[in-house]
Amino acid sequence: MNGPSSQEKHPMAGFPQVCFIKNVVKNPNIVIGDYTYFDDPEDSEGFERNVLYHFPFIGDKLIIGKFCAIARGVKFVMNGANHKLSGISTYPFQIFGNGWEKVMPGPCDLPYRGDTVIANDVWIGYEAMIMPGVKIGNGAVVAARAVVVCDVPAYTIVGGNPAKPLKQRFPPSEIDILESIAWWNWSIEKITHHLDKIVSGDVKALQSCVDNE
Numbered sequence: 001m002n003g004p005s006s007q008e009k010h011p012m013a014g015f016p017q018v019c020f021i022k023n024v025v026k027n028p029n030i031v032i033g034d035y036t037y038f039d040d041p042e043d044s045e046g047f048e049r050n051v052l053y054h055f056p057f058i059g060d061k062l063i064i065g066k067f068c069a070i071a072r073g074v075k076f077v078m079n080g081a082n083h084k085l086s087g088i089s090t091y092p093f094q095i096f097g098n099g100w101e102k103v104m105p106g107p108c109d110l111p112y113r114g115d116t117v118i119a120n121d122v123w124i125g126y127e128a129m130i131m132p133g134v135k136i137g138n139g140a141v142v143a144a145r146a147v148v149v150c151d152v153p154a155y156t157i158v159g160g161n162p163a164k165p166l167k168q169r170f171p172p173s174e175i176d177i178l179e180s181i182a183w184w185n186w187s188i189e190k191i192t193h194h195l196d197k198i199v200s201g202d203v204k205a206l207q208s209c210v211d212n213e
Contacts, residue, residue, distance in 0.1 A: 002192045006034040019044035033066035040072040053080035065120035066184045073127035082111040120184040138179060139169060154179060174203040181210055
C-alpha cells in the first residue's frame with residue numbers, strides 16, 4: 001500500500017472532520033498541494049470561508065504546498081482587508097456610493113503585499129492568523145493563536161502576537177540539506193518506502209535515501 005489517495009476528500013474512514021482540501025476548493029486564486037488537510041469538525045470542506053477579504057478584482061493568491069496540516073479556526077487575511085493609509089481618514093467612504101465613490105482610491109493607493117505563500121510540510125496551529133503577503137517556509141510550525149505578520153524561515157517555529165521565532169527545528173546546515181532533498185516532491189511510492197526516515201529526526205538517514213539511489 002502507498003498511503004491514502006490524494007484524490008479522497010475525507011481520507012480517514014468515519015472521520016469527516018479531516019479533509020484533503022485540494023479536492024474541495026473552487027476558487028482559482030487558492031492553490032492547494034496534494035495531501036494538505038484542514039481539520040474542522042463543523043465543516044472541513046468549507047475551507048474557503050477562512051480565507052478572508054479575498055476579492056477577485058484584487059487578484060492576489062493564497063498558495064499552500066503539499067503535506068501541510070491546518071488546524072481548525074486558522075484564518076488567512078488577504079489584501080482586500082487593507083484600507084488607504086495615506087489620508088487623514090482610513091474609512092472606506094467609496095464603497096457606499098451615493099456620491100462617495102468620488103474618492104475611490106487608485107490601485108497604488110492601497111497597501112498591497114502580494115500573494116500569501118505557505119510552502120510544504122507546514123503545521124499551522126489552532127486559530128492562527130496569517131496576514132496578507134506572508135511567506136512561510138518549508139517545514140515551519142505556527143503556534144496556536146499566533147498572528148503571523150512577517151515571513152517565516154524554513155523549519156522555524158513561531159508563536160505570539162505578532163509572531164516571533166521561538167526556535168529552529170534543525171541546525172542551519174541540516175535545514176539546507178532538507179531543502180535540497182525536498183522529500184515532498186518524491187513519488188508517493190518513494191515517500192511510503194522511506195516514511196520511517198521522513199518521520200525520524202535523523203537528517204543524515206534521510207539524505208542516505210537519496211545518496212544510495
